[in-house]
Ligand SMILES: Nc1ncnc2c1ncn2[C@@H]1O[C@H](COP(=O)(O)OP(=O)(O)OP(=O)(O)O)[C@@H](O)[C@H]1O
């Protein structure tokens with residue numbers, strides 16, 4: 001645990017983090033749906049202006065981590081600081097794209113209207129939606145390549161198209177911290193390229209991106225940092241130092257194909273077989 | 283006569299405002315899929331009305347004060363709502379079962395209380411039964427004003443809450459990330475439903491008020507794909523139903539007001555169901571038939587161009603009717619010309635779709651739209667030149683010998 005904690009701070013020193021508040025700082029977070037915790041005692045520091053991948057097997061608690069961080073589901077314990085402040089003060093600066101949107105697909109709303117919902121923090125209860133707002137929303141749809149579908153009812157889009165509309169809604173927020181749960185799930189190669197371009201341009205504007213990601217082979221291409229989790233954090237830090245075979249082995253528990261590992265870490269010799277855990281009947 | 287006209291106007295205004303408030307509130311309930319909760323709320327008002335009457339009489343009053351009666355109604359429907367929510371949350375009952383239980387128990391209790399009041403003495407009977415189906419006959423001017431003001435205030439609250447209610451109804455999780463608390467927004471929505479129900483008791487009655495909440499909303503849904511327009515149209519239709527129903531029942535005072543208002547709303551719903559463009563039944567049927575004709579025509583033409591037999595009898599009939607094939611199946615000159623045109627369009631499309639430069643246009647390929655409709659004549663010429671210089675490919679050229687005109 002101490003070793004993991006040491007790896008977990010991508011910043012050079014504690015002083016630096018005191019001077020410029022981190023986009024996201026989580027301490028001792030535990031979340032559970034029943035008697036067993038889905039996320040246990042997680043610390044997480046997210047570096048500013050970088051792209052961080054959250055990696056881990058199915059059911060590792062990645063989505064839970066994001067949702068509890070955002071207060072969508074309650075946490076059992078733990079503190080969350082966003083840009084050095086409590087969540088409620090900085091909601092306008094965070095944009096979230098869920099893994100599987102919990103929306104009413106028959107709802108009378110068009111792609112463009114969905115994107116405009118991203119402007120809620122700006123408009124408030126009574127603010128008027130001006131022509132500038134509308135053209136901003138259109139630009140966001142355009143950035144994700146969905147301009148042609150602005151007038152389409154949201155349920156009448158394909159899964160990948162819907163995903164892009166929700167990304168556009170997040171873009172409309174003009175947030176500083178983007179939290180995306182599997183933005184590339186179920187999208188074709190061209191769309192993946194389009195989305196990663198959008199994310200990289202956000203990063204170039206100095207914004208911070210945190211994305212749950214499953215495709216290990218693209219991690220080094222797409223991301224600067226990784227946060228590897230399986231219920232509790234396994235490793236964190238820059239890809240060069242934290243994205244290691246050992247970390248992946250321990251997160252995935254030997255469920256990774258050795259072919260993939262060889263491809264990812266060609267210099268390393270044959271992957272050592274993970275230690276089998278003693279089972280009850282053994 | 284003057285006075286009756288003025289009163290009718292006042293009542294119609296009250297009913298209209300109530301209708302608008304009910305329509306808009308109902309639209310949000312419908313979008314949140316909570317329409318039926320308002321049925322439990324409305325039936326739960328009855329014991330409150332009866333108890334308020336008994337209470338006011340016991341205090342030595344006449345017991346007919348509308349504000350007092352509505353206050354009682356609001357309190358007991360609040361109790362009903364609380365029970366529904368408690369049952370849903372704390373027990374294994376679904377919301378539907380909880381609604382059914384609360385609705386029937388509260389209503390039954392209310393009827394018992396009404397019977398008790400009736401036995402207290404005929405003179406004491408305050409016409410409480412008019413709260414069941416609504417009545418504007420003999421309505422006081424002050425009552426109409428209470429209803430109008432209540433409707434206007436509810437409407438104002440709706441405007442204030444419209445964005446949160448829309449956000450939570452569409453995507454509660456995202457709304458939460460934006461700092462909205464879905465449970466609190468839902469509570470506000472229920473408060474609106476409760477307000478409409480209470481205000482509507484006198485005019486529409488507790489049995490049918492749910493119809494004034496639901497019908498305008500579902501009618502409005504046929505006309506638009508935008509939530510705010512649904513709310514707006516529902517308000518318009520609700521107001522129309524309320525005002526015109528009140529006027530109609532003033533012309534025929536023997537008829538209860540509530541059912542007339544609901545019938546007007548039902549008429550608006552039926553009109554929407556049948557005649558709404560795009561989502562309406564008629565428009566849907568027409569669009570389907572037109573589309574089917576287009577598809578069969580195109581497929582028929584392509585079959586002709588490739589020298590195939592037209593298998594579909596509907597396609598054959600279409601081609602025959604358009605004078606493109608004769609009764610014996612022989613292709614006419616006109617048919618040959620059109621078939622060649624369709625084949626050329628198909629070739630242009632397949633060329634475009636095989637080229638990366640054509641990707642933007644190719645994305646709009648639907649098998650039906652002629653490419654000429656999407657590009658300028660210059661672009662079309664450039665495309666044809668490209669195809670010609672590329673060589674259309676032996677198989678493409680060989681297949682339509684009679685296509686060249
Ligand atoms: N609503 C829920 N109720 C009960 N248990 C849940 C719920 N959601 C998730 N879980 C459990 O919590 C654990 C973590 O789930 P979570 O969705 O965070 O995983 P994940 O890492 O996002 O997985 P994936 O890669 O499949 O998206 C899993 O074991 C899952 O079964």
Ligand SMILES: [Mg+2]
Nearest residue numbers: 062063064099
């Ligand atoms: Mg997940």
